[in-house]
Amino acid sequence: MCSSRIPPAETSVGEQPGRRYHHGNLRQALLEATVRLIEAQGIDQVSVRAVAKMVGVSPGAPFRHFPSKTALLTAVAEQAMDRLKEEIDKALAAAAGENALMRYRALGIGFFTWALGNPVHFQVISTRAVIDFEGSSLKARNDEIRAVMAGMMRDAQAEGLLRQGDPVRHAVAGRALGYGLARMYIDGQFPSWDLENLNPLQEVIGIFDQFIASIAA
Amino acid sequence: MCSSRIPPAETSVGEQPGRRYHHGNLRQALLEATVRLIEAQGIDQVSVRAVAKMVGVSPGAPFRHFPSKTALLTAVAEQAMDRLKEEIDKALAAAAGENALMRYRALGIGFFTWALGNPVHFQVISTRAVIDFEGSSLKARNDEIRAVMAGMMRDAQAEGLLRQGDPVRHAVAGRALGYGLARMYIDGQFPSWDLENLNPLQEVIGIFDQFIASIAA
DNA sequence: ACCTGAACACCGTTCAAGT
């Protein structure tokens, strides 16, 4: 009945299930279906079985590609982190000639652009209960970004760009501010703060800029 | 065999299961068992059945007191929020005579004291995916605190205590900073930032103080 | 090599039946 199955188009694996899957890139299809399921139902509603069904495959099939549900979600987080790093690298490249504080700003804007543009990915990365942060590439990647931020703040102080205070504490504060703002936006808290006039990214950048102005010399 | 059952001690419902429960305060016992289970296993491992077993009751019993698992966790969050409000009220009472910026600081310290002292409760309150934030008392309580913070920042500006910038943005930044710091601490990120010298509460307050100093006139 | 489909021990939730 289906002896001449055509494989699904090389990279675009997000169409309607198409009854028979067999080969094709199941791994990537599962990752994409997981993201779509989180978008549609929320992260706590994700089940491996539902993802398998979306992709048209049996309940056990995903376990040939991911040893556990946690591993599946961790893989989604790793893809998310890769995209974040790209966004940050792009922003940093564009700000290469500027001073340390402006490079710090560029990094922050890269982060906000990514987080508000990919809320599901941000959510997965920041939901530690459900991913294996320590045992994956996530920790190293995260530490890289942290080190870059801390270094910039130190440079900013050395260049006399900071008004006062400990650069490490400023770096931590900036990170916490970024994390908290992204989270508040995604949790839908902006309307309560009367922050619905501008578009959210503009608003977040405005707040971040005010933070930078506060610590600047 | 057990015709003369003694009811469990009035309020202290956290002892070893004691085979037969029947009356007693099952509702409160379930809430406490839920907190202990999260402490021991993490929030994603909580199951109504496990909570029921901890308390020595059949799988269906909790549903007489909470319509759903979400309702159970939301009730835990509501108790948590009540304690947060107490902590904040206490801190504000102690700072009643001071200026708006110092009262803002007191509120912040109340929050940090609560969050670092009750990490499980903070985690439950901030895990939106698993509680009913909008449809409970949580939203109103949260809005109260937000309004107090925003009011203080406005007063601080009116009293000439702020160096520059929009007080609403400062208020949002302070909230995001507080949320982000508590979260970073609970996620175990402090060691990576070389923040393990002081005790965490001291460290967090130090960073918060530096933020306040940055925006102060 | 990759997938199916049955199986196991779990879940949340409901509901008749017990006390």
Place this chain on the structure above:
DNA sequence: ACCTGAACACCGTTCAAGT
């Protein structure tokens, strides 16, 4: 009034068997 215990439709995960 409150709880039990069986039942239902789910889940994560494993594994023999198929192609």
